[in-house]
Amino acid sequence: MTSLQQAYTAARAQWEKLQASEVPIFFVGAATCGRAAGATEVLQALRGRIEQDKLDVLVVEVGCLGPCSFEPLVIVHKSGSARICYGNVGPDEVIRILENHVLGDDPCAQWALGKMTVCPNERLTASLQTDGIEDLSAHPMMRPQVRNILRNCGLIDPENVHHYLARDGYQGFLKALELGPEKTLDQVKASGLRGRGGAGFPTWRKWQFCRTAPGPTKYLICNADEGDPGAFMNRSLIEGDPHAVLEGMLIAAFTLGASQGYIYCRAEYPLALQRLDVAIGQMRELGLLGDDIQGSGFSFDLSVKKGAGAFVCGEETALIASIEGRRGMPQPRPPFPAVSGLLGKPTVIQNVETLGNLPLILRNGAEWYTQYGSETSKGTKTFALAGKIERTGLVEVPLGIKLKDIIYEIGGGVLGGKALKAVQTGGPSGGCIPAEKMDLPVDYETLTQAGSIMGSGGMIVLDEDTCMVDVARYFLSFTQAESCGKCAPCRVGTRAMLSILERIAAGEGQMADLEKLESIARTVKDGSLCGLGQTAPNPVLTTLRYFRNEYEDHIQKGQCPAFVCSRMISLDIDPHRCSGCGACARVCPVVAISGEKKQPHVIDQGICIQCGMCLSACPPRYAAVYRRSGELTRYEQRKEIQRKSK
Amino acid sequence: MPIGKSKIENRKSKITDILARHPADRGSLIPVLQDIQKDFGYLSQDVIDELERRMGISANEIYGVATFYTQFRFSPPGEHTVVSCQGTACHVRGGLQLLKELEQRLGVTAGQTTADGKFDLERVACLGCCALAPVVAVDGKVHAQVTAKKIPSILSQYAGGRK
Numbered sequence: 001m002t003s004l005q006q007a008y009t010a011a012r013a014q015w016e017k018l019q020a021s022e023v024p025i026f027f028v029g030a031a032t033c034g035r036a037a038g039a040t041e042v043l044q045a046l047r048g049r050i051e052q053d054k055l056d057v058l059v060v061e062v063g064c065l066g067p068c069s070f071e072p073l074v075i076v077h078k079s080g081s082a083r084i085c086y087g088n089v090g091p092d093e094v095i096r097i098l099e100n101h102v103l104g105d106d107p108c109a110q111w112a113l114g115k116m117t118v119c120p121n122e123r124l125t126a127s128l129q130t131d132g133i134e135d136l137s138a139h140p141m142m143r144p145q146v147r148n149i150l151r152n153c154g155l156i157d158p159e160n161v162h163h164y165l166a167r168d169g170y171q172g173f174l175k176a177l178e179l180g181p182e183k184t185l186d187q188v189k190a191s192g193l194r195g196r197g198g199a200g201f202p203t204w205r206k207w208q209f210c211r212t213a214p215g216p217t218k219y220l221i222c223n224a225d226e227g228d229p230g231a232f233m234n235r236s237l238i239e240g241d242p243h244a245v246l247e248g249m250l251i252a253a254f255t256l257g258a259s260q261g262y263i264y265c266r267a268e269y270p271l272a273l274q275r276l277d278v279a280i281g282q283m284r285e286l287g288l289l290g291d292d293i294q295g296s297g298f299s300f301d302l303s304v305k306k307g308a309g310a311f312v313c314g315e316e317t318a319l320i321a322s323i324e325g326r327r328g329m330p331q332p333r334p335p336f337p338a339v340s341g342l343l344g345k346p347t348v349i350q351n352v353e354t355l356g357n358l359p360l361i362l363r364n365g366a367e368w369y370t371q372y373g374s375e376t377s378k379g380t381k382t383f384a385l386a387g388k389i390e391r392t393g394l395v396e397v398p399l400g401i402k403l404k405d406i407i408y409e410i411g412g413g414v415l416g417g418k419a420l421k422a423v424q425t426g427g428p429s430g431g432c433i434p435a436e437k438m439d440l441p442v443d444y445e446t447l448t449q450a451g452s453i454m455g456s457g458g459m460i461v462l463d464e465d466t467c468m469v470d471v472a473r474y475f476l477s478f479t480q481a482e483s484c485g486k487c488a489p490c491r492v493g494t495r496a497m498l499s500i501l502e503r504i505a506a507g508e509g510q511m512a513d514l515e516k517l518e519s520i521a522r523t524v525k526d527g528s529l530c531g532l533g534q535t536a537p538n539p540v541l542t543t544l545r546y547f548r549n550e551y552e553d554h555i556q557k558g559q560c561p562a563f564v565c566s567r568m569i570s571l572d573i574d575p576h577r578c579s580g581c582g583a584c585a586r587v588c589p590v591v592a593i594s595g596e597k598k599q600p601h602v603i604d605q606g607i608c609i610q611c612g613m614c615l616s617a618c619p620p621r622y623a624a625v626y627r628r629s630g631e632l633t634r635y636e637q638r639k640e641i642q643r644k645s646k
Numbered sequence: 647m648p649i650g651k652s653k654i655e656n657r658k659s660k661i662t663d664i665l666a667r668h669p670a671d672r673g674s675l676i677p678v679l680q681d682i683q684k685d686f687g688y689l690s691q692d693v694i695d696e697l698e699r700r701m702g703i704s705a706n707e708i709y710g711v712a713t714f715y716t717q718f719r720f721s722p723p724g725e726h727t728v729v730s731c732q733g734t735a736c737h738v739r740g741g742l743q744l745l746k747e748l749e750q751r752l753g754v755t756a757g758q759t760t761a762d763g764k765f766d767l768e769r770v771a772c773l774g775c776c777a778l779a780p781v782v783a784v785d786g787k788v789h790a791q792v793t794a795k796k797i798p799s800i801l802s803q804y805a806g807g808r809k
Binding site: 305306323325392393458462466478611616 | 679739
């Protein structure tokens with residue numbers, strides 16, 4: 001028996017023991033997001049109490065289950081009861097759950113999100129019912145989801161390889177070894193898998209190029225340089241289930257004949273880097289890295305390279321330059337990296353999530369995989385749902401799902417019941433899809449036609465309080481700052497577009513600026529060397545296409561309908577409503593507000609910097625501070641109508 | 647002076663340790679610089695001169711690479727690093743306002759260190775905690791759903807500490 005087989009036996013026994021444990025277990029979501037939400041304090045309180053009372057209770061730190069807006073999340077296993085997932089658990093709640101549910105009989109239904117077996121997708125058996133608590137899989141946030149890639153996230157201990165093995169870990173790789181490289185490639189081809197980094201290039205074709213490229217030395221790189229602002233899918237997957245990505249790397253490397261692999265991961269993700277280090281060490285112990293892996297004759301080794309903070313390094317050729325220890329600047333293509341990449345050798349670069357798909361495809365077969373997805377876009381895709389939305393989180397859905405299902409069902413609609421304005425996909429390379437297009441299916445082609453891109457999975461919801469000129473300006477200021485400066489269209493073009501947008505946002509725009517913007521945008525799109533420049537104009541082009549009226553309001557009326565562009569808004573105090581409480585004057589950072597006690601206050605417009613602090617400080621019962629922008633804005637008009645109809 | 651000398655010796659031995667952890671090739675430059683910054687806090691000219699000798703890469707070249715990446719700094723850091731996230735999700739939930747508030751409270755603009763050397767203020771493109779936006783991180787600890795009102799209490803947690 002090889003050590004891997006022994007490990008499987010041990011892993012299954014360990015896992016079964018965990019599932020049928022007599023000892024109660026707390027699974028605490030402790031990925032970066034969970035910790036930010038307070039999981040560290042929860043763990044402290046819980047462990048402190050267990051220590052103090054010498055309780056026989058286990059605590060396991062797991063990755064992120066996905067519903068981030070309910071963080072910190074705790075799943076409690078108690079013998080004889082269904083597992084219950086609790087949301088928004090603070091240090092006090094966790095102690096109450098310990099006392100009332102684990103040591104008592106009250107399942108604390110008020111904090112429960114739902115009950116579950118092991119996987120949120122698996123329905124509960126009747127014997128495990130717990131009164132008053134629904135299945136977690138029936139929770140509106142979970143119901144439309146298909147958790148394949150994220151199947152282990154939040155359920156297993158990411159630093160315990162036995163958990164991964166017990167959940168059929170590395171079986172996909174063993175299957176690939178059994179099939180051989182050609183048949184593995186056929187499986188990937190039949191699955192229709194496309195690159196999850198954004199562009200959606202068919203994975204098998206990239207592999208084919210690399211396989212047919214001459215020379216014995218080939219490299220595989222995992223791109224974990226998740227630099228898109230608003231995206232955290234890769235971080236969650238690595239933090240929650242690092243071995244899934246590493247198994248994907250083994251499968252890819254075996255098919256390509258690569259002997260050395262690199263993981264290029266952002267330095268901003270310390271926990272992900274730590275998890276990778278631990279997992280790679282475990283692979284070595286199990287004989288899954290090194291020479292002649294599992295007696296197959298296939299040799300492969302892995303090392304982690306930390307990114308040093310440059311967005312452009314998400315671009316394949318720039319990433320390679322960075323690994324080689326140079327400035328991360330892109331190269332003209334062709335030659336493509338699949339033919340001549342790292343150190344001039346054929347190199348395949350895959351996104352974290354693409355790799356995370358491979359074990360599933362190999363283990364379950366291409367046919368199983370293609371049951372999910374649309375005609376041209378197969379499988380599932382993870383999205384980082386954030387912005388002005390009720391339920392933020394990391395979600396996984398079959399491709400082809402309608403945008404509105406993600407926004408309204410999973411996300412629960414716009415935060416605070418406000419009106420949806422647009423959904424931004426693909427980060428700085430993507431665009432804004434307006435509210436009236438929420439019927440669009442999410443697949444590569446449809447999103448491209450709408451002027452956006454699938455991107456790596458960032459999905460930011462924008463509501464009526466978002467100014468689209470400001471959104472375009474925001475993304476341009478990002479790409480302008482991150483442009484490496486190598487080619488002129490991107491270096492000069494992003495700067496030129498940004499200065500026009502800044503002018504418009506400052507109320508100094510002219511109608512001719514809009515045509516100029518469009519023309520520069522097209523030039524940058526066509527003329528830039530790499531993906532950063534080629535896609536940088538997308539936010540400008542889509543906002544011009546769908547929200548031209550907002551640009552026109554800024555230019556012609558000197559008005560920002562969403563009250564965002566501070567140069568165009570002014571703040572005033574309604575003398576009839578002001579009670580003279582002085583709350584506004586106390587917070588004003590520039591002392592622009594004056595007035596006698598219990599007398600209406602006034603804002604000195606010459607001093608005011610439109611920071612809006614007074615607006616949030618004014619007690620709601622007075623609501624005396626108000627904003628205006630130019631003439632009565634549509635927003636104000638709508639408020640007026642709403643007021644009258646009440 | 648004996649004290650100065652031991653300092654230099656100490657620095658050299660630290661650099662030796664770091665170089666020993668990485669293969670001696672060009673591809674190690676960035677990891678070496680990262681380790682040096684971790685140990686020394688920043689990349690000083692003395693250290694880069696030393697690296698020029700040890701790695702056989704010109705100081706010009708090293709500066710060329712180091713200045714390309716935002717991670718590297720060339721002046722000593724403050725005691726605590728306050729990072730204001732300017733990612734998309736944070737932006738639409740008021741990230742810029744938080745940055746302004748931080749700038750006001752600390753009396754510096756992003757990228758600077760306070761006069762007492764207590765705080766660095768930095769802006770970052772995204773910390774990847776978008777679901778908890780807007781976030782501010784201090785010394786790597788992420789504070790979720792920060793509002794302008796919470797900032798004084800967050801800063802005061804760090805304002806004491808070692809002198």
